[in-house]
Amino acid sequence: MLFFYFGFLKFYPDLSPAELIAGQTLTKLLLNWSEVRATLAVLAILECGIGAALVLNLMPRTTFVLFLVHMAGTFLPLFLLPEFTFKIAPFAPTLEGQYILKNLVFVAAAWTVLRPEKFSDAGGTTPVGQSVIDEKAKSDRGSS
Amino acid sequence: MKVVLTKVMLALVLIGLGVGINVTYESYRGTGLSSVPELGPRRLEAAQSQASGSPVQSRSEPSSKEAARPDAPVVRPDLAALRSAAVSELTLYPTLAKGMRTPFDLWRYYGRGVSSFSSPILPMRFEQWLEFHRKQKPSLMKDVRSYMAMRFDFSGSTLPDATMSGGKSVMAGPVARLSDEVASYEALAELTPEEVRERDLFPYKPLAHPLQTVAHMVFPESWIKVHPEHRRIDVDMDFPDAYLPEFPPPLFLTTHKELGDVANGREVTIDNYYEIFDGLLTPEQMEGLKELLRPSPTTWFNHTDHRVTELPSRGVACFDCHVNGHTNGAFELGPDSRPNMARLRTDTPTMRGNFNLMQLSSKRSIRSMDHFSEVEEYFDGDPGMQQAIGPRAVKREVTNRMGDFNAILDYPPAPKLDPLMRLVPAKATKAALRGEALFHGKAQCSKCHSGPAFVDDYMHDLQVERFYVGRPEGPIKTFPLRGIKDSPPYLHDGRCPTLHDTVEFFNLVLQLKLTEQEKDDLVAYLLCL
Numbered sequence: 159m160l161f162f163y164f165g166f167l168k169f170y171p172d173l174s175p176a177e178l179i180a181g182q183t184l185t186k187l188l189l190n191w192s193e194v195r196a197t198l199a200v201l202a203i204l205e206c207g208i209g210a211a212l213v214l215n216l217m218p219r220t221t222f223v224l225f226l227v228h229m230a231g232t233f234l235p236l237f238l239l240p241e242f243t244f245k246i247a248p249f250a251p252t253l254e255g256q257y258i259l260k261n262l263v264f265v266a267a268a269w270t271v272l273r274p275e276k277f278s279d280a281g282g283t284t285p286v287g288q289s290v291i292d293e294k295a296k297s298d299r300g301s302s
Numbered sequence: 303m304k305v306v307l308t309k310v311m312l313a314l315v316l317i318g319l320g321v322g323i324n325v326t327y328e329s330y331r332g333t334g335l336s337s338v339p340e341l342g343p344r345r346l347e348a349a350q351s352q353a354s355g356s357p358v359q360s361r362s363e364p365s366s367k368e369a370a371r372p373d374a375p376v377v378r379p380d381l382a383a384l385r386s387a388a389v390s391e392l393t394l395y396p397t398l399a400k401g402m403r404t405p406f407d408l409w410r411y412y413g414r415g416v417s418s419f420s421s422p423i424l425p426m427r428f429e430q431w432l433e434f435h436r437k438q439k440p441s442l443m444k445d446v447r448s449y450m451a452m453r454f455d456f457s458g459s460t461l462p463d464a465t466m467s468g469g470k471s472v473m474a475g476p477v478a479r480l481s482d483e484v485a486s487y488e489a490l491a492e493l494t495p496e497e498v499r500e501r502d503l504f505p506y507k508p509l510a511h512p513l514q515t516v517a518h519m520v521f522p523e524s525w526i527k528v529h530p531e532h533r534r535i536d537v538d539m540d541f542p543d544a545y546l547p548e549f550p551p552p553l554f555l556t557t558h559k560e561l562g563d564v565a566n567g568r569e570v571t572i573d574n575y576y577e578i579f580d581g582l583l584t585p586e587q588m589e590g591l592k593e594l595l596r597p598s599p600t601t602w603f604n605h606t607d608h609r610v611t612e613l614p615s616r617g618v619a620c621f622d623c624h625v626n627g628h629t630n631g632a633f634e635l636g637p638d639s640r641p642n643m644a645r646l647r648t649d650t651p652t653m654r655g656n657f658n659l660m661q662l663s664s665k666r667s668i669r670s671m672d673h674f675s676e677v678e679e680y681f682d683g684d685p686g687m688q689q690a691i692g693p694r695a696v697k698r699e700v701t702n703r704m705g706d707f708n709a710i711l712d713y714p715p716a717p718k719l720d721p722l723m724r725l726v727p728a729k730a731t732k733a734a735l736r737g738e739a740l741f742h743g744k745a746q747c748s749k750c751h752s753g754p755a756f757v758d759d760y761m762h763d764l765q766v767e768r769f770y771v772g773r774p775e776g777p778i779k780t781f782p783l784r785g786i787k788d789s790p791p792y793l794h795d796g797r798c799p800t801l802h803d804t805v806e807f808f809n810l811v812l813q814l815k816l817t818e819q820e821k822d823d824l825v826a827y828l829l830c831l
Contacts, residue, residue, distance in 0.1 A: 159315070166320050170327040171394045171413075178397045190403065190445060194396040213312045241426045241434040242399070 165205025409772035415641025467714035470548035475800030546631030590703035637683030737827025756783035
């Protein structure tokens with residue numbers, strides 16, 4: 159839900175607090191080739207897509223891969239814009255740096271819920287987290 | 303069933319979230335907080351009331367006129383239509399912090415800044431600021447050079463037998479590159495403004511500061527060689543020296559015409575001014591000159607961390623850009639607009655002949671040289687920054703004296719002109735004489751460029767945005783043409799690097815349909831002024 163929320167904000171100029179750092183990272187990544195607003199719109203579409211797919215459990219395997227790719231991208235400002243993400247690199251991040259580093263929590267949470275071995279063999283249609291619930295129920299039955 | 307219901311509920315929450323954000327944005331951009339200067343409902347009402355002279359009323363309360371005729375339809379003027387039609391084609395300025403790169407085509411953008419007020423604080427620690435620019439500057443300058451090479455052909459070819467007053471060659475043109483879609487400038491001039499705009503063919507779009515988030519003064523290489531203390535960590539000059547005024551330029555005084563170049567080929571500095579001018583100036587003028595030569599802290603050249611030099615800087619003196627009362631081609635941004643990215647790039651104008659001007663400054667219509675000396679330029683039009691970085695005030699008596707010296711800086715000699723500023727036929731070439739006739743006739747130059755300084759002292763809106771999709775620049779002060787060959791590049795932002803480019807620019811903008819021969823004749827005439 160947060161993914162969708164923060165992603166949707168990026169469609170609107172001046173609403174997202176991540177606009178500056180995300181826009182600059184993408185501009186650097188694309189070697190100043192594209193326009194900031196256009197790249198932010200693509201990022202917004204990606205984030206909203208991932209967010210909606212996670213919430214509605216659509217194509218979890220693809221979503222999980224996209225999610226990991228996106229998460230890897232969110233760490234790029236630490237390397238491309240260290241002046242804005244670290245007060246003193248590499249152990250004293252700025253607020254923006256902390257905002258990025260907290261994504262590790264997202265990655266850990268997603269890995270716990272969505273890691274590949276939890277997908278069903280039948281095309282990845284098991285609801286998100288269902289495999290975890292199933293395992294929990296199985297172990298509960300076993301212990302009783 | 304339960305799963306489906308859950309999914310539907312979640313989908314509704316997502317849609318609600320999206321709608322909520324959209325509604326928030328719509329109300330946000332109608333307020334003064336927004337970066338989008340749309341006319342929201344409240345502003346529309348306020349503007350309407352202002353236009354009709356009545357106090358602001360809510361929509362539910364009709365005015366007394368409306369109350370008298372309850373059936374009369376309420377006519378609301380379409381205020382949005384009063385703005386430039388091009389606004390719908392423009393893009394909002396990107397959100398950027400100090401130091402970050404800005405688009406070179408800033409004319410395509412518009413919008414409101416977060417605030418009119420600035421701050422003397424960097425977005426990072428100074429060591430990081432240095433490191434940031436150490437990394438960014440090489441790639442920025444590489445792109446700046448590519449961009450300038452894409453727009454101009456700086457081949458280095460010069461006009462035969464044409465020199466500035468101090469002997470530097472005058473560059474040949476036009477050097478602005480044409481699109482492959484048009485064969486020549488004459489072919490381009492045959493098109494209507496709409497066609498030029500539609501096909502994106504206009505070669506004289508505005509020039510932006512290469513790093514507009516910081517902006518401020520950028521000095522030419524010829525100056526930096528002598529004054530390395532003004533080398534910036536973030537950006538360098540984008541014009542080759544050959545296309546800029548000579549350095550150091552001659553200095554002429556109205557009070558000592560017999561001396562010619564009073565500086566005798568030297569740069570006047572605070573160290574040598576007394577030796578050069580003692581016995582030639584009044585004590586008051588001498589005091590004014592000293593002040594024009596005394597460095598003073600500026601927004602980005604100072605002793606604080608909020609600077610663009612590696613080492614702390616003593617600042618910048620008036621004569622660091624207006625070298626010897628002329629110009630070295632340094633540019634900065636006009637301080638008269640906000641946000642920072644809306645400020646127009648401004649080349650240093652010469653101070654020669656300022657005594658003849660009734661209006662100074664490209665946009666601000668400054669009416670006296672004393673005011674011109676006093677005006678807040680070094681701090682980008684932000685007295686708050688002046689208070690933070692200093693100096694805190696300039697006394698009126700001092701600026702008056704600066705104005706006193708400013709008032710005796712003369713134009714360079716123009717031996718081919720008579721006292722009424724017409725060419726002496728025996729001294730001028732046939733081409734120059736034909737050019738003079740064009741100047742006062744078909745080319746219509748004299749409509750704005752007339753009198754002893756070839757200036758009308760008005761601001762004009764050339765409506766150049768008719769030829770490209772861009773933010774209108776509005777009225778800009780006419781520049782005097784006396785001694786014009788000494789002051790390239792031309793137009794307020796230097797988008798016309800040579801006299802030929804300037805003639806091509808006006809041929810297009812005023813739709814004059816000049817022939818190639820006529821354009822050469824006009825240039826021959828301008829070289830005589």
